[in-house]
Amino acid sequence: MHEIVELLQKDARLSPEDIASMLNKSVDEVKRLIQEMEDNGTIIKYCAVINEEKLQTQKEKVIAFIEIQVTPERERGFDAIAERIYQFPQVTSLYLMSGRYDLLAVVQGETLKEVAFFVSDKLSTLDHVKSTTTHFLLKKYKENGTMLFKQPKLERLNVTL
Amino acid sequence: MSRFNRRVEHLPPSGIRRFFDLVIDAKDIISLGVGEPDFVTPWHVREKVFYSLEQGRTSYTSNWGILELRQETAAYLNNRFGARFDKDEILITVGVSEGVDLALRTILNEGDEVILFEPTYVCYRPLTELAGGVVVPVSTPSLKMTADAIQQALTPKTKAILLSYPSNPTGYTIDKAEIKKIAQIARSRDLWIISDEIYAELTYEGEHFSISAIPDVKDRVILLNGFSKAFAMTGWRLGYIAASRDFLQQAVKIHQYAALCAPIMAQYGALESLRYGLGEMQEMKKSYWRRRNYMHEALNAIGLSVNKPEGAFYVFPSIEATGKTAEQFAIELLQQEKVAVVPGDVFGRGGEGHVRMCYATDFNLLKEAVKRMDRYVRSLKK
Numbered sequence: 001m002h003e004i005v006e007l008l009q010k011d012a013r014l015s016p017e018d019i020a021s022m023l024n025k026s027v028d029e030v031k032r033l034i035q036e037m038e039d040n041g042t043i044i045k046y047c048a049v050i051n052e053e054k055l056q057t058q059k060e061k062v063i064a065f066i067e068i069q070v071t072p073e074r075e076r077g078f079d080a081i082a083e084r085i086y087q088f089p090q091v092t093s094l095y096l097m098s099g100r101y102d103l104l105a106v107v108q109g110e111t112l113k114e115v116a117f118f119v120s121d122k123l124s125t126l127d128h129v130k131s132t133t134t135h136f137l138l139k140k141y142k143e144n145g146t147m148l149f150k151q152p153k154l155e156r157l158n159v160t161l
Numbered sequence: 162m163s164r165f166n167r168r169v170e171h172l173p174p175s176g177i178r179r180f181f182d183l184v185i186d187a188k189d190i191i192s193l194g195v196g197e198p199d200f201v202t203p204w205h206v207r208e209k210v211f212y213s214l215e216q217g218r219t220s221y222t223s224n225w226g227i228l229e230l231r232q233e234t235a236a237y238l239n240n241r242f243g244a245r246f247d248k249d250e251i252l253i254t255v256g257v258s259e260g261v262d263l264a265l266r267t268i269l270n271e272g273d274e275v276i277l278f279e280p281t282y283v284c285y286r287p288l289t290e291l292a293g294g295v296v297v298p299v300s301t302p303s304l305k306m307t308a309d310a311i312q313q314a315l316t317p318k319t320k321a322i323l324l325s326y327p328s329n330p331t332g333y334t335i336d337k338a339e340i341k342k343i344a345q346i347a348r349s350r351d352l353w354i355i356s357d358e359i360y361a362e363l364t365y366e367g368e369h370f371s372i373s374a375i376p377d378v379k380d381r382v383i384l385l386n387g388f389s390k391a392f393a394m395t396g397w398r399l400g401y402i403a404a405s406r407d408f409l410q411q412a413v414k415i416h417q418y419a420a421l422c423a424p425i426m427a428q429y430g431a432l433e434s435l436r437y438g439l440g441e442m443q444e445m446k447k448s449y450w451r452r453r454n455y456m457h458e459a460l461n462a463i464g465l466s467v468n469k470p471e472g473a474f475y476v477f478p479s480i481e482a483t484g485k486t487a488e489q490f491a492i493e494l495l496q497q498e499k500v501a502v503v504p505g506d507v508f509g510r511g512g513e514g515h516v517r518m519c520y521a522t523d524f525n526l527l528k529e530a531v532k533r534m535d536r537y538v539r540s541l542k543k
Contacts, residue, residue: 007451011524018528021458022451154201158184158501159194161283161329161508 004033005042012046051148052140063092063108063137064115066123067101069130078102081128090118101133112136172287180491184501191530193518194501196329198474200393200521202430203441209433210426218425224417226253226401227428233435234401238384242361242371245379246403252413253423253431257359257400259416260385262288264355264402265321267412268383269294273320275355278306279509280477282329282357286509294320300511304477306335308342315346321353322346324372327360330508330517331477332453332470337370344378355383359400360473362391362442365450369472373403380405390473391442392434397427449474452520452527459528460518463535474521477505481514483541491516497540498533 007019016034020027037043052061070081078096085105086094093106105123109115116134124132140148163170184194201207225231231251238244254260261284269275271293277285279298286296297319299310311322322343327334335343347354354372361369373384387400402412416422434442453476457469460478467478480490487504494500505515520527 018455018524021455022524024454154199156192156195156197156199158187158190158192159181159503160196161503 004030005037008034008043008046049144049146053148059110061108061110062112062115063106064119065135065137066105066107066119067133067135068103068105068123069101069132070103071128071130072102073128081126084126085123088118088122090115090122168291172290180488180495180504183492184495187495187499187501190495190499190501191522191526191533192501193520193522193527193530194503195519195521197395198390198393198445198521199523200445202392202394202397203434203438205437205441206392206394206430206433210430213426213429218429220425222253222422222425222428224413224422226251226423227425227432230428230432230435231401233432235403237435238371238373238386238403242369243374244371244384244403245376246373249406250403250409252402252404252409252416253428254387254400254402254416255420255423256389256398257357257385257387258284258398259420260387260400260402261285261355261357262292263412263415264383264385264404265289265292265294266415267408268321268353270320272318274316274318276311276314276319276322277509278310278324280304280328280330280505280512280515281325281508283507283509285323285325289323298510300509304331304511304515305333306339308339308346311343311346315350319350319352321355323355323357325357327364327369327470327472328475329360329473330475330503330505330512330515332473332475333468334364334366334369334471340370340372341375344372344375347381348378351381353381353383354378355385357385359385359387359390361386363446363449363474364472365446365453366469366471383408388431388434391446392431392438393445394427394430394434397424397430399423399427399431449521452522452524455524456518456520456527456531459531460534463531464538465534474519476518476520477515478518479515483538485541487513487516494534494537498537500530500533500537 003023004019007014016027016030020030072078073080082094082103085091090107090109091105092108095104097104107115107118109118119132119134123129142148230253231248234251235246235248238246265288269292272295274295274297275289276297276299279300289296297314299314301307301310356372358371361371373379373382384403388394388397453470456476460467460476464482465478465480467476470476480487483490487506491502491504494502503517505512505517
C-alpha cells in the first residue's frame with residue numbers, strides 16, 4: 001500500500017496501469033487499493049505543486065508564519081484553541097510545536113496590511129492566546145521536498161557502453 | 162618497423178562505428194543507450210567533498226588508497242556479501258576499468274587463455290589481448306552463464322575465468338548453484354577467477370552471491386567492484402580490487418607506476434558513500450526496480466520478447482521477430498523514431514539479434530520510448 005502512496009506523492013498523474021506494471025501488481029488490485037485509500041481518507045486530494053513566482057497573472061500573495069503562545073484548556077489541551085484557529089480560511093496550515101511557542105500558523109493574504117490586521121484583530125484577541133510573533137515570508141526555495149528553482153540538467157552522453 | 166604498438170593497432174574501435182557516429186551527436190533523441198544512473202551523486206557526498214577541498218586535501222595518497230577507505234571497503238564487503246576481507250586485501254583503483262586491466266596484466270603471460278562469457282561488457286576482450294592473453298569466448302542460448310559452458314572451454318592453457326554479474330548488457334545474473342560449480346572448476350584446475358561485481362547491489366531477484374564469499378576459493382578470486390553504479394558516482398572514477406595479499410603485492414607495482422593513486426577527492430567521496438550512503442542507495446535501487454518491472458512488461462507487450470532481467474539497469478530483448486539485424490534495428494529506430502538503443506552484437510558472441518536498453522531513464526521518457534518502439538515495430542509488419 002505505501003509503495004503506491006510513494007509513487008503518487010511523487011507524481012499524482014501516474015495511471016493505475018503504470019503503477020501496476022511498476023509494482024508487479026494487477027491493475028484491478030491497484031485500482032482497489034487507491035479507492036480504499038481515497039475512501040478512508042489516507043489520500044485526501046491530488047493537487048499541482050506551483051512555483052507562484054512564475055504565475056505572473058496572479059497578484060502576489062503575502063504569506064506569514066505566526067508563532068502563537070496559548071494557554072491549553074483543561075481536558076481538551078491544545079485541540080480546542082487549535083480548532084478555533086484553523087477554521088479561519090486565512091490559515092493555510094497549523095502545527096502544534098515543541099519549544100518556545102505552541103502553535104505555528106501559516107497565514108495567507110492579499111497584502112501585508114491584510115495579514116497584519118488578521119493577526120492583530122482575529123488571532124491575538126482569541127481567548128487563550130497569550131502572544132503572537134509574525135514572520136513574513138520573503139522567498140521560497142523548496143517546498144514539500146520539491147526544489148522550486150530549475151536544477152541543472154543531468155548531462156549524459158547519448159551512448160556509453 | 163611499425164609506428165604504433167601492433168596490438169593496439171589491431172584493436173577494433175569500441176562499438177560499431179557507423180551507428181555510433183550517427184548517435185553520438187544526435188539531438189532531441191530519447192537515449193536508452195547510456196550505461197550510467199540517471200541520478201546525480203547524492204548531495205551529502207558532493208558536500209563532503211567540497212569540505213575535503215576546503216581542508217586542502219589535494220595531495221597524493223598512498224598507492225593503496227587512503228587507509229579509512231580500505232578499512233571501510235573491507236567492512237562493507239564483509240557485511241553486505243559475507244566475504245572476509247582485511248584492509249590489506251583492498252587496493253583502491255581508478256574505476257573498475259583500471260581494476261580489470263591490473264588483474265589481467267598481473268596474472269597473464271603470453272598465450273594464456275581467459276574464458277569469457279559473452280555477450281558481455283566491452284573492455285574484457287581488448288584488455289586481455291593487450292596483456293598478451295587469448296580470449297576464449299563462451300555463450301549459451303539462454304544468455305545466462307553456466308558452469309557447463311565453462312567446462313567445455315577449458316584447455317591446458319586456461320589461466321583464468323572472467324565473470325561479470327549481474328551482467329551488462331543482459332541484466333542476467335549467475336545463479337548461486339552455478340557460482341559454486343564454477344568455483345569448484347577453478348579449484349580443481351588451479352585457475353584464477355576475475356569477478357567483476359560492479360552491479361552487485363543492483364540485484365532485484367534474491368540476494369547477490371559473491372564468489373569471494375566461498376572460503377576455499379577466496380585466495381584465487383580477484384574481486385572487482387566500485388562506486389559508479391550503485392552509488393551513482395560514474396564520473397568520479399573510483400573502484401577497488403579485493404584479493405589476496407600476494408596478488409595485490411604484484412598488482413600494486415603496475416598501479417603505482419601507471420596511476421600512482423586514485424584521485425584523493427573521489428576517495429573521500431567514496432568514503433562518505435560507504436559510511437552514510439547506503440540508505441539513499443537503496444532508494445535508487447527501488448526506483449530502478451520499478452522501471453525494470455515496467456520495461457519488462459512493456460517490451461514483451463510490443464513483441465520484443467525478453468526474460469525478466471535480474472539486476473543492473475539494462476534489458477536485452479530479442480529483436481529477431483522484426484527480421485532486422487541489431488545494427489539495422491538500432492539505426493532505423495534512431496532515424497525514424499529518435500530513440501537510441503545499443504546493437505547487441507557490440508557485446509560479442511550471442512549478442513546479435515538483441516539490443517541493449519538502459520532503463521535508468523525518466524519514467525515518462527521510458528513510456529514515450531516504448532510508444533515509439535511499438536510504432537516502429539508495427540511499421541515493419543505492414
